[in-house]
Amino acid sequence: MADPNEIDDDIVVGKAAAASPGVGKLLVVSLLVSLLMSAGVGAGVYFLLKTEDGDTAEVVAGEDSVKEEKAKGPPIYHKMAEPFIVNLSTPGTRFLQVTVELMTRNTDVVNAVEKHDPLIRNNLLMLLSSQSPESIATVEGKESLRQEALAEIRRVLKNLAEPAGVEDLYFTSLVVQ
16 A cells, blocks of 8 residues: 555656646746736836926936926917107118017016116117118128127126026017118
């Protein structure tokens, strides 16, 4: 008679052979679950890093932080109170009339522009009156003047330790007579 503590090798082999078809199915199911989980994690990371404009944010190498652009608010347009009217620097009488609007995204900048309106108007009047009809006759000349006026406003605000976040300057009316 066989010892009850002894294990029959034939029975063990038979159990392993019978269990192998279930192990294969279990392996396939676990691989599918693993694949689906990986795809889910990948999609989650993609959508978490996706920015508003459809691009994905850059991940800084060696760090887990994500580089994000500052969210910009809506543009705020500020019309300078009165049109600028100046004599141009030419022999004979020639006039330039310009209406100016500024664009920023910060109400503090608008407040600073309003606070220092006399100084800004003075500097813009000096800049505009130094122009000749020939210098502003072309689109390039007008664009150059626009850039100079924008730089002047930024310089004034910076020198007064005010927020200088004027993003752009627009001539909404420009007449030469």
